Amino acid sequence: MRMDVEAAVAGVRNGDKRALARTLSMIEDESAEGRTVLDRLYPFTGQAYKVGITGPPGSGKSTLTDLLCRLLRARGETVGILAVDPSSPFSGGAILGDRIRMQTLAGDPGVYMRSMASRGSLGGLAAATQQATEALDAFGCHWILIETVGVGQSEMEVVGVADTTLLVLVPESGDGVQIMKAGLMEAGEIYVINKYDREGGDRIEKEIHLLLGVLHERMPEGAWFPPIVPTVGIRDEGGEALLAAIERHRAFLTTDPERARGRREERARDALRTLLRARLLEQAWGHLRIEERFDQRLPEVVRREISPYRLVDSLLSEVWDRMERGAS
Amino acid sequence: MRMDVEAAVAGVRNGDKRALARTLSMIEDESAEGRTVLDRLYPFTGQAYKVGITGPPGSGKSTLTDLLCRLLRARGETVGILAVDPSSPFSGGAILGDRIRMQTLAGDPGVYMRSMASRGSLGGLAAATQQATEALDAFGCHWILIETVGVGQSEMEVVGVADTTLLVLVPESGDGVQIMKAGLMEAGEIYVINKYDREGGDRIEKEIHLLLGVLHERMPEGAWFPPIVPTVGIRDEGGEALLAAIERHRAFLTTDPERARGRREERARDALRTLLRARLLEQAWGHLRIEERFDQRLPEVVRREISPYRLVDSLLSEVWDRMERGAS
Numbered sequence: 001m002r003m004d005v006e007a008a009v010a011g012v013r014n015g016d017k018r019a020l021a022r023t024l025s026m027i028e029d030e031s032a033e034g035r036t037v038l039d040r041l042y043p044f045t046g047q048a049y050k051v052g053i054t055g056p057p058g059s060g061k062s063t064l065t066d067l068l069c070r071l072l073r074a075r076g077e078t079v080g081i082l083a084v085d086p087s088s089p090f091s092g093g094a095i096l097g098d099r100i101r102m103q104t105l106a107g108d109p110g111v112y113m114r115s116m117a118s119r120g121s122l123g124g125l126a127a128a129t130q131q132a133t134e135a136l137d138a139f140g141c142h143w144i145l146i147e148t149v150g151v152g153q154s155e156m157e158v159v160g161v162a163d164t165t166l167l168v169l170v171p172e173s174g175d176g177v178q179i180m181k182a183g184l185m186e187a188g189e190i191y192v193i194n195k196y197d198r199e200g201g202d203r204i205e206k207e208i209h210l211l212l213g214v215l216h217e218r219m220p221e222g223a224w225f226p227p228i229v230p231t232v233g234i235r236d237e238g239g240e241a242l243l244a245a246i247e248r249h250r251a252f253l254t255t256d257p258e259r260a261r262g263r264r265e266e267r268a269r270d271a272l273r274t275l276l277r278a279r280l281l282e283q284a285w286g287h288l289r290i291e292e293r294f295d296q297r298l299p300e301v302v303r304r305e306i307s308p309y310r311l312v313d314s315l316l317s318e319v320w321d322r323m324e325r326g327a328s
Numbered sequence: 329m330r331m332d333v334e335a336a337v338a339g340v341r342n343g344d345k346r347a348l349a350r351t352l353s354m355i356e357d358e359s360a361e362g363r364t365v366l367d368r369l370y371p372f373t374g375q376a377y378k379v380g381i382t383g384p385p386g387s388g389k390s391t392l393t394d395l396l397c398r399l400l401r402a403r404g405e406t407v408g409i410l411a412v413d414p415s416s417p418f419s420g421g422a423i424l425g426d427r428i429r430m431q432t433l434a435g436d437p438g439v440y441m442r443s444m445a446s447r448g449s450l451g452g453l454a455a456a457t458q459q460a461t462e463a464l465d466a467f468g469c470h471w472i473l474i475e476t477v478g479v480g481q482s483e484m485e486v487v488g489v490a491d492t493t494l495l496v497l498v499p500e501s502g503d504g505v506q507i508m509k510a511g512l513m514e515a516g517e518i519y520v521i522n523k524y525d526r527e528g529g530d531r532i533e534k535e536i537h538l539l540l541g542v543l544h545e546r547m548p549e550g551a552w553f554p555p556i557v558p559t560v561g562i563r564d565e566g567g568e569a570l571l572a573a574i575e576r577h578r579a580f581l582t583t584d585p586e587r588a589r590g591r592r593e594e595r596a597r598d599a600l601r602t603l604l605r606a607r608l609l610e611q612a613w614g615h616l617r618i619e620e621r622f623d624q625r626l627p628e629v630v631r632r633e634i635s636p637y638r639l640v641d642s643l644l645s646e647v648w649d650r651m652e653r654g655a656s
Contacts, residue, residue, distance in 0.1 A: 035637045036637075038635065038637055039635040039637040039638055042632065042635035042636075042637070043632060046632065057385075150478075264630055265626065265627075265630050268626060268629045268630045268636070269622075269626055271629075271636055272622065272626065272629060272636045272639065272640065273622075275636050275637070275640045276618065276622075276640050276643065276644070277609065279640050279641075279644060280609075280612060280616075280644065281605065281608075281609060283644060283648070284608060284612070287647075287648040287651055288608075288651065289651075289655065290604065294597075294600065294601075294604075298593065298596060298597055298600065299593075301596045301599075301600060302592055302593050302596045304370065304371060304374065307366065307367040307370035308370075308596070308599055308600045308603050309363045309364075309366055309367040309370070309603070310367055311600065312600065312603045312604050312607050313607075315604065316604070316607060316608065316611060319615075320611070320615045321654075322651060322654035322655055323615055323616065323617075323650060323651060323654055324654070325653075325654035326649075326650035326651055326652065326653035326654025326655070327617065327650055327654070
């Protein structure tokens with residue numbers, strides 16, 4: 001059954017989970033209807049607080065997400081959970097885990113949970129996640145927890161839509177230098193050392209603290225210094241401390257009006273840029289008329305008269321030249 | 329020490345592994361020097377046969393890659409291995425595994441192995457992998473095995489550069505319908521059921537065979553019917569049958585001159601398109617002059633006067649209009 005735009009907008013605003021599910025499917029399908037629904041819902045967004053939870057596979061992100069969700073529910077807050085997996089369309093471990101979680105959380109009207117897996121265009125998942133948070137926001141979720149399955153370039157783009165990002169590590173994640181080399185050191189606003197009771201927990205904590213100190217010295221005055229929170233998610237240990245750290249970061253972002261304004265602008269810019277990139281790649285091929293020139297010159301590459309590197313440079317030069325002429 | 333373009337080109341052509349390593353680093357860094365080296369090496373490419381190996385984590389892709397490598401070496405063929413992980417920059421399991429493999433293979437001058445992890449621009453990894461295979465090709469590898477850590481959109485783009493792609497499944501991968509829903513059914517030219525000795529091996533084999541039959545009916549006459557090869561990689565079982573299947577697919581692609589020509593054109597088109605997409609996104613931002621208009625109109629989104637969805641449509645329309653004017 002197809003639900004039309006009006007019904008979806010009204011349903012989401014009235015807290016109808018079925019309408020929300022349909023809207024999220026439209027978003028995943030990157031459909032024009034989905035964008036229209038979001039355009040209509042836009043005035044009702046901007047209320048939810050978004051927390052990103054990323055880290056290597058097996059670091060216990062799902063357990064921590066559930067723990068945070070339960071603590072927030074105990075306070076009477078409503079929670080939306082997006083479990084995002086850019087690396088696997090398989091209904092393997094992640095979805096099985098989801099099913100178990102669904103059973104625990106399904107009865108709770110104050111929790112909405114959804115898995116989003118890789119499909120559609122490259123870079124589309126970050127845009128889809130951003131849009132899904134807007135739908136959950138308009139639906140009335142106070143908190144949105146965005147959890148990735150792994151950690152990497154795509155995952156960082158996915159959690160980039162969050163207000164506060166938790167980087168979840170375990171003692172086995174390797175030393176701080178490796179984490180820094182992986183380009184993840186500046187990725188988190190809060191560092192969580194989960195499974196802290198295992199050997200090496202205090203060692204990795206000290207190393208990360210040291211590295212954060214070095215990074216912080218090079219930052220402008222008044223910059224946020226990421227706290228490190230030890231947890232043992234499986235035993236519900238450290239959840240309150242973690243939530244307190246999130247609240248501190250939230251206060252940091254929102255209490256100073258100047259910083260809050262800058263932050264809102266930055267978020268809007270990021271969201272717009274993500275959307276623009278996705279739509280640009282989607283539309284560029286046809287509009288730039290590369291296809292025709294491409295077909296004309298392809299045989300030269302097949303005959304190895306020109307390398308693809310030279311040809312791409314030449315094709316793009318033509319495009320930008322045309323652009324210049326149009327602008328003048 | 330910086331190696332210049334001439335030295336890199338000469339080194340790669342002379343079988344110098346150090347020069348090859350430097351060239352691959354230039355490619356990973358998406359540097360202009362790297363593209364120049366590749367442009368110079370281009371006339372010496374087109375000889376290697378490329379095999380992509382993808383499938384869910386834990387399906388035993390590395391073990392199968394090693395098995396194929398050993399069988400090829402026993403025939404006196406040289407092998408390049410690219411282990412690509414779009415989902416994790418962490419030097420965790422994959423790299424540790426690599427180290428062990430390196431030790432086994434390091435002494436063999438006929439094997440070159442390299443890990444490539446996610447970094448740089450989105451979509452850049454597929455382009456980098458494509459380019460890395462060209463460097464290995466010019467280096468003189470007869471075979472290039474491209475192995476991914478997981479399976480997903482990015483991974484499919486990565487193995488898209490291969491001539492033959494193996495989709496490695498295990499009895500636990502779930503039923504055929506799930507695999508089809510994940511959009512992977514048309515992804516492989518050869519289906520490998522690894523760990524076939526586990527329960528459910530014959531069941532998943534039958535299901536996949538059935539589904540492939542249904543798909544094949546809708547294909548043009550003479551289309552390749554993907555064989556299903558059972559293996560137990562850890563016990564070296566099924567390797568010869570797998571290599572035979574690869575050789576059959578290779579013969580299928582190359583013996584008919586018309587099909588071989590079409591295939592070469594298709595490969596060149598794919599390579600060019602991958603490269604073009606990566607370079608397009610890299611250059612578009614500056615050339616399309618979106619940034620200025622973006623900055624001008626951002627405050628409207630921050631004040632929630634216009635939704636980002638409407639604004640993106642409007643900004644892109646402006647761009648394409650300018651393009652049209654330039655073309656006329």
